[in-house]
Amino acid sequence: MTETNVSFRALSASCKTCSLAELCLPRGLQAEEFQRLDDVIKARRVVHAGDLLFKEGNDNRSIYAVRSGSVKTFAITESGEEQVLGFHLPGEIVGLAGLDESIHNCSSKALETSSICEMPLDDLEDICLQIPSLQKQLLKLISREISQDHKMLLLLAKKNSDQRVATFLLSLSGRFKLRGLSSESFMLSMSRQDIANYLGLAVETVSRILTKFGDDNIVEVTRRSIQIVDHDRLLEVAST
Amino acid sequence: MTETNVSFRALSASCKTCSLAELCLPRGLQAEEFQRLDDVIKARRVVHAGDLLFKEGNDNRSIYAVRSGSVKTFAITESGEEQVLGFHLPGEIVGLAGLDESIHNCSSKALETSSICEMPLDDLEDICLQIPSLQKQLLKLISREISQDHKMLLLLAKKNSDQRVATFLLSLSGRFKLRGLSSESFMLSMSRQDIANYLGLAVETVSRILTKFGDDNIVEVTRRSIQIVDHDRLLEVAST
DNA sequence: CATTGTAATTGATATGGATCAAGGCTGGTA
């Protein structure tokens, strides 16, 4: 892979001008601090569906911010199966789980063509010491990740398949809204297989439930396009 | 509750002399740094089975270290049920999930008489800026928490009930070993109900599986006492 | 435009674990 490969071409955008700054790590930084963070960000690269951002066992300690597109993180079980741990949308940080070890303990793969910012941890730790608010924001993001995982534990331990799928759609809906995108009409970048894996269900079950939600006029589903028709009913299903 | 109540009586021990220091937050600190951490620790208190360490919605931002005994953390679902998120043994830190918000987003309850160190987050953040290695250790613990949660997601999404119970016993076994206690013979401080809740199973299922493991001579179970007879078979069951 | 491979749907059947319903053990208490 050469330096001119599009995958590693630095994009012109900086944190300072990024429209996602308010969702991302630099939230609330001063102008001068933006610049320091910019200096740390190694590369803004474009990845394509199926490309790995990082792999379990990788020793390059970095975290990644999604600028556009989407990625999934996953672990491989002892028996070699994949377990999807999460999906990440623009403005979200990927790779926080591996801060302690020198290696990543899960992998991350692009779901579609996506633009990614890579931040080497060693550099990040350095400027965190200089910019306390960045330090604080990093902690905030990490503990938000834990909260999110706890919600997921609850979903897997207690919710039935209808509730799981409804909760999943609502989570995406809410996150799109946060990004100024339509919360009622969006495309799924992940396959039914990925959704099923993430939710601890069989593909067939996910498919059947989406069809049922369609029949019940709660959502309109056409392949990967989702239109939430009755948000209230969906909320009701999610928590019933 | 008066100041002389045993629950709030400060214990004499300090981080400097605590035998758990190598498992706990102060791992790898210098002598002088130990003292600073000691100053921050508000109280070493004794709690009894059923006592709350902190409650969802509490606004006292603290994290807690278990010195002896054990506690569980749990969230309450929309429908008012409890979801056990984890069990914490001596040397383990509780309350890391709520670092970002001003309030705790889960609750913690003692499973037995336990000795607990409370560390107010504001003070901790301050001395973290002065002691980088403490900062680093805190990050390490948090991201270990995330890794642990990921293992749990995998367990709930993919493992059957035998595997879940076997994995649970092995996790306790390994953690006891780390503390210099017997890894093959220990007491469960939590009820079958708590175990079932944590593992996403019915109490009856947990009970039946423990009985089965007994019949198969893998473990000897007498009420809350566990003796691992065939560690290898247990490993096998956990991942089969 | 036809071809082919992959993803998604749909239907039929099987089953692991939940639920319902008793009964038994144990540790605390008067």
Next chain:
DNA sequence: TACCAGCCTTGATCCATATCAATTACAATG
């Protein structure tokens, strides 16, 4: 020492979801 309450175990039955087996619908490719 007997009683009680909570925890745990055991048995019978049911059901939600997995699994197996086609079929259909795209999207990519030449």
